[in-house]
Amino acid sequence: MKAIVKTRRAPGADLVTVPDPTPAEDEVLVAVRAASVCGTDVHIWEWNEWAQNRIKRIPMILGHELSGEVVKVGTRVKSLAVGDHVSAETHIADGTCYQCRTGKMHICENVQVLGVDRDGVFAEYAVLPEVNAWRNDPSLDPTLASIQEPLGNAVHCLLPEEDIEDLAGKSVLITGCGPIGLLAIIVAKTFGAANVIATEVNQVRFDLARKMGADLVLNPRVEGAGLVQRIRDVTEGHGVDVATEMSGHPSSLSLVFDALRPGGRVSLLGLFDGPVSLNFDDAIIFRAARVHGIFGRRMFDTWYTVKGLLTHAGFREKMGQIITHRVPISEVGRAMDLIRSSEAAKVSLTAKW
Numbered sequence: 001m002k003a004i005v006k007t008r009r010a011p012g013a014d015l016v017t018v019p020d021p022t023p024a025e026d027e028v029l030v031a032v033r034a035a036s037v038c039g040t041d042v043h044i045w046e047w048n049e050w051a052q053n054r055i056k057r058i059p060m061i062l063g064h065e066l067s068g069e070v071v072k073v074g075t076r077v078k079s080l081a082v083g084d085h086v087s088a089e090t091h092i093a094d095g096t097c098y099q100c101r102t103g104k105m106h107i108c109e110n111v112q113v114l115g116v117d118r119d120g121v122f123a124e125y126a127v128l129p130e131v132n133a134w135r136n137d138p139s140l141d142p143t144l145a146s147i148q149e150p151l152g153n154a155v156h157c158l159l160p161e162e163d164i165e166d167l168a169g170k171s172v173l174i175t176g177c178g179p180i181g182l183l184a185i186i187v188a189k190t191f192g193a194a195n196v197i198a199t200e201v202n203q204v205r206f207d208l209a210r211k212m213g214a215d216l217v218l219n220p221r222v223e224g225a226g227l228v229q230r231i232r233d234v235t236e237g238h239g240v241d242v243a244t245e246m247s248g249h250p251s252s253l254s255l256v257f258d259a260l261r262p263g264g265r266v267s268l269l270g271l272f273d274g275p276v277s278l279n280f281d282d283a284i285i286f287r288a289a290r291v292h293g294i295f296g297r298r299m300f301d302t303w304y305t306v307k308g309l310l311t312h313a314g315f316r317e318k319m320g321q322i323i324t325h326r327v328p329i330s331e332v333g334r335a336m337d338l339i340r341s342s343e344a345a346k347v348s349l350t351a352k353w
Helices: 039-046 049-054 148-158 179-190 203-211 220-233 250-258 280-285 301-309 313-321 329-340
Strands: 002-006 014-017 027-036 065-073 085-088 125-129 133-135 171-175 195-199 216-218 240-245 260-268 290-293 323-328 346-350
Touching (some): 002 329, 027 085, 085 125, 085 148, 148 179, 148 240, 148 260, 171 179, 195 220, 240 250, 250 260, 250 280, 323 329
Parallel strands (some): 171 195, 240 260, 323 346
Antiparallel strands (some): 002 014, 027 065
């Protein structure tokens, strides 16, 4: 089959022909119908400091966001059949560690991530463990089905624990309106947030944040030192109830805490290129802030929430607007250029070779 493979420890990847994968007894073989590019894929493509420290396996097929059709099942697979439409929960847990045995599979001690620790999905076919293949409604647009994984990230950011207080009537700050930030705006408004404030420097994403329903979108470069005050002005001086950091920019790390009301909660999802500093006394301790590190989705609670959200036509319509470009998988380099040049928000990869 054809696949996009990271063949060397350097920027870029190559379109190569590799052997067709064979599913194990507890796995399924999926024909990839659509995929999409994640920020993690961009990091690996660019071979930045994070990727250099994180990626251990070379060569490796890139990508983890997909939708496809099951074409072969292992002999022990019970819940899936040939012809099923599926997407992937991309974090593959061992099922035996303490975290997995206590209901926290999403932070499995030995987790492997598709396209990061093992072969991914930018290929004609991909192999998934049965438990990681999420069955989709066949009528769901494959392009939308492929971005359920980042939608799950957005849901997990805003509702990080099963018994967390809801968002109804709350003020929410979202720093960084990449695809997950944009999805988080829709999720926050859907769950009843009264005031959603977003920050973004890229004009394409700035405009999309407004379309997604943000009540106020601010450009940190324009606002400068007055950014925190602008946020406090629209929250009656208290600060926001919930803040999510999705940009991976060091200045945004300070911002989410500076703009937070005492006792508020913060979710940190954005990946920083290197070590960052924060005044813990003022940011967290004296503010009694509740801080959540977000890694993937709660398996599989978050997926059921996502499934419910996608039953609403209005939600699907807004979600589709985030996809600004569609590119054949074979031209993934062009997709990377669109993202790195700030022309694109979310790029969908069509199964054309």
